Amino acid sequence: MSHHIVEVKNLKYTYPDGTCALKDISFRITHGESVAVVGENGAGKSTLLLHLNGYLMSGNGIIRIGDYPLTKETVKEIRRTVGMVFQDPDDQLFMPTVYDDVAFGPLNLSLPPEEVDSRVENALFTVGALHLKSRPPYRLSGGEKRSVSIATVLAMSPDILVMDEPTSNLDPRARRKLIELLKTFKHTKIIATHDLDMVMDLCERTIVIHKGQVMSDGPTAEIFMNQELLAESHLEKPLRMQGCPVCGNK
Amino acid sequence: MSRIQTAFLDLGLMDTLSGKDTPVHRLDPRAKLLTTLIFIITVVSFGKYEISAIIPFFIFPAVMMSLGELPFYYLFRKILIVIPFAFMIGIFNPLIDREILMRIGLFSISGGWISFCSIMVKFILTAGSVLVLIACTGFNSVCMALEKMGAPRIFAVQLLFLYRYIFVLIVEASRMANARALRSFDGKGKGMKVFGYLLGHLLLRTIDRAQRIYLAMLCRGFDGEIRVNRHLEAGMREVIFTVAWSAFFIAMRVYNIPLIAGSFITELIL
Amino acid sequence: MHMADALISPAVGGTMWAASAGLIAYCSKKVRDDVDDIKIPLMGVVGAFIFASQMINFTIPGTGSSGHLGGGMILAILLGPYAAFLTMASVLTVQALFFADGGLLALGCNIFNLGFFPCFIAYPFIYKKIAGEQPTQQRIMAGALAASILGLQMGAFGVVLETLFSGISELHFRTFVLLMQPIHLAIGIIEGLVTAAVVTFVWKARPEILEMAATAKPVRHLSLRNVIAGLLVFAAITGGALSWFASANPDGLEWAMFHVSGKEELESPEKGLHSMLGAIQEKTAFLPDYSFKNPEEKEGHAKTGEGEPAANSGEDGKWPTVSAGTSVSGLVGGALVLVLAAFIGFALKKRS
Structure with a gap:
């Protein structure tokens, strides 16, 4: 079974205004892996993510999702396979109620109404938001919005989850709950983030991007031990790996 | 409190009211929309010197407000806020139309005053009924009803989007307005130039947001068509509601009940 | 300047509803046929922007009062006329429903006044002509200013006509015009300046946004003709209905004539049309109405028009008399x- 594989080869992308966002990106992510994409602001993380579901397409480089290369013909199927969770849930939750929003994707797949119903229920149940079903999105807390955003994607039953800053703007408790939730998912996960502590919890592998290029790609623990590498890409060791300033432990 | 925050709270409160669970709230939105429309047309169809015959029409909003557990003073205040335009136009009537139409003892009342009062009564009724409609139905349901009653889907969807993002954009706009207020002194900084930049920025952000939303829609298989899995169910209750109220309105339009009742009483007394 | 339900008659309200509903249907079709799907979320979000922006004020120099953005013209410049009309219609719908700002029946009038004029008259015939194919900052400024002012003038004139045809207000045509147009000239200048400021800001920062709106509808020339043709058909139908009413109800017409002759001392230039519409209004109402008072029978007589059947019971005096x-x-x-x-x-x- 190879359809959970994400492969990117020599990807380059320049925005129409001339900004070169991606210079040369290559990596391969296999079934069930959980990979963090880290890097400074403007390193090209978001641009990379936008390529993974075919919103941006460049002539340069190849992207392969599962068995298919990403082309205009396969983009519809690939968007179903790759579920994308956006940084701002307000962008993702655009329908009048939570139910309508989670049902939006399944309805576009032309599923029968009963199937849509059960998918919505399952997705909301998985993220623990079933009780929010008939609420409008603007009446949700930040944590609830995030859970529902994830449910909207789960309802499409994707094989691969791509997330942009899933822990941003969450209070510590909501953040912890989200991490626990993501741990239970069996999907292939690609997470772009600055929250390195979360990376330690969730991702066994980390890709560091710097100025549109892959600086480093390897096991998370190794990368976070490499002080020089982190400094060069505007990162810091996760807090829990730093010495405690109060008790002085190294 | 600034105007924008008031507006936000206002929308929020109306939205909360519409989320209540009362018999009126549970009715199919189409029935309520249609009945309100018939109500308004009947009220507006009264002649311009009519006051007493319109009074029974207060029963409809009164019943809806109490069954729907809506706050009377709050809605009334909302009506007062928007009354100035009708007031301004109406107030010319007493100035122009000075013919005496009615005498009560020593007082003579001109036609202009009567038609002015009639405008105000009609205004309160029509504006009130719309607020009651939205407070006991909710905007989203009204949009669904519009769509089911034949409004183009793209227009209904458009309304839903608008309503959804009002909440987001008002917060964004009020943050910008606050940031401006905190750094404006003696009225400096609140002029048109700064205002233009402020709105320009807000607009650019808004357009970027629209692009992100579009992207989020594409990611979930959007193909130009918005589908909603929701059924409205109109049963016997809705039919009875609409027919009974409409019959009442028409009866009140045909027979001047207050006048009949009034003559009866005055005859008894005199 | 939102029309209120209380100021219009069912006939005027209904006519304008039909006109606006027709335009909405037409624009919806146009927007659907547009290949650019992004317009669907864009319209909604920009509509919300107009709404939110109206909550922010700015100080008008020298007066101490404050102004805000009106909307129609900026929408037309950003989205093109069809999408802009739909967006303006939905902004007005939300205002009518939530803030009772302009009623449900008057919504048709408001959508027409504040949507049709800026989007289909002022934008194509004034803004586009001034701004041209290769706009410069000055051209955009001038175009936005002129188009906003004229759009609002037409809208205000629409309010005047709708109010007069409804016959609820006693204001005479000339007084009303002299009252409304100057006020809206002032509002229009301010709105025009703000629109110009915001549009030039966007144009400088992200010129491609304005280009998107300008290039999205290559068939606009033809379509405008369609809109005008549609309006003519609409006018013809209305006219037909009007004459049908007149011929089907000779009493009504007679009654109206009687009143026209009885009203001689009121020198209103729109008298004929007004009473004609009055006759329609009378017939569209559920019962023949008696709202048009007659000075000659103001005291004593408990009857109005000759041709009118006394439908109600004996002593139900007609209100005015x-x-x-x-x-x-x-x-x-x-x-x-x-x-x-x-x-x-x-x-x-x-x-x-």
């Missing part, structure tokens, strides 16, 4: 019913 006795009855009865209405409301509240 009733004797003091019946008026008092009306007042007493009105008060009684008001108390009753309040009581019903109160009782239901107690129960629930």
Whole structure:
């Protein structure tokens, strides 16, 4: 079974205004892996993510999702396979109620109404938001919005989850709950983030991007031990790996 | 409190009211929309010197407000806020139309005053009924009803989007307005130039947001068509509601009940 | 300058509803056929922007009062006329429903006044002509300013006509025009300046946004002709309906004529049309109405028009001409019913 594989080869992308966002990106992510994409602001993380579901397409480089290369013909199927969770849930939750929003994707797949119903229920149940079903999105807390955003994607039953800053703007408790939730998912996960502590919890592998290029790609623990590498890409060791300033432990 | 925050709270409160669970709230939105429309047309169809015959029409909003557990003073205040335009136009009537139409003892009342009062009564009724409609139905349901009653889907969807993002954009706009207020002194900084930049920025952000939303829609298989899995169910209750109220309105339009009742009483007394 | 339900007659309200509904249907079709799907979220979000922006004020120099953004013109410049019309219609719908700003029946009038004129007249014939194919900052400024002012003038004139045809207000045509147009000239200048400021800001920062709106509809030339043709057909239908009413109800016409002759001392230039519409209004109402008072029979007589059947029971005096006795009855009865209405409301509240 190879359809959970994400492969990117020599990807380059320049925005129409001339900004070169991606210079040369290559990596391969296999079934069930959980990979963090880290890097400074403007390193090209978001641009990379936008390529993974075919919103941006460049002539340069190849992207392969599962068995298919990403082309205009396969983009519809690939968007179903790759579920994308956006940084701002307000962008993702655009329908009048939570139910309508989670049902939006399944309805576009032309599923029968009963199937849509059960998918919505399952997705909301998985993220623990079933009780929010008939609420409008603007009446949700930040944590609830995030859970529902994830449910909207789960309802499409994707094989691969791509997330942009899933822990941003969450209070510590909501953040912890989200991490626990993501741990239970069996999907292939690609997470772009600055929250390195979360990376330690969730991702066994980390890709560091710097100025549109892959600086480093390897096991998370190794990368976070490499002080020089982190400094060069505007990162810091996760807090829990730093010495405690109060008790002085190294 | 600034105007924008008031507006936000206002929308929020109306939205909360519409989320209540009362018999009126549970009715199919189409029935309520249609009945309100018939109500308004009947009220507006009264002649311009009519006051007493319109009074029974207060029963409809009164019943809806109490069954729907809506706050009377709050809605009334909302009506007062928007009354100035009708007031301004109406107030010319007493100035122009000075013919005496009615005498009560020593007082003579001109036609202009009567038609002015009639405008105000009609205004309160029509504006009130719309607020009651939205407070006991909710905007989203009204949009669904519009769509089911034949409004183009793209227009209904458009309304839903608008309503959804009002909440987001008002917060964004009020943050910008606050940031401006905190750094404006003696009225400096609140002029048109700064205002233009402020709105320009807000607009650019808004357009970027629209692009992100579009992207989020594409990611979930959007193909130009918005589908909603929701059924409205109109049963016997809705039919009875609409027919009974409409019959009442028409009866009140045909027979001047207050006048009949009034003559009866005055005859008894005199 | 939102029209209110209380100021219009059902005939005017209904006509304008039909006109606006037709335009909405037409624009919806146009937007659907547009290949650019992004317009669907864009319209909604930009509509919300107009709404939110109206909550932010700025100080008008030298006056101390404050102004805000109106919307129609900026929408047309950003989205093109069809999408802009739909967006303006939805902004007005939300305002009508949530803030009772312009009523439900008057919504048709408001959408027409504030949507049609800026989007389909001022934008293509004024803004586009001034701004041209290769706009410069000055051209955009001038175009936005002129188009906003003229769009609003036409809208204000629409308000005047709708009010006059409804016959609820006593204002005469000339007075009303002299009242409305200058006020809206001032509002239009301010709105034009703000629109110009925001549009040039966007144009400088992200010129491609304005280009998107300008290039999205290559068939615009033809379509505008369609819109105008549609309006003509609409006018013809209305006219046909009007004459049908007139011929089907000779009493109504006679009645109206009678009143026209009785109203000679009121020198209103729109008299003929007004009473014609009055006749329609009378017929579209559920019962022949007696709202047009006749100066000659103001005292004593308890009858209005000759041709009018006395549908109600004997002593139900017609309001405008009733004797003091019946008026008092009306007042007493009105008060009684008001108390009753309040009581019903109160009782239901107690129960629930």
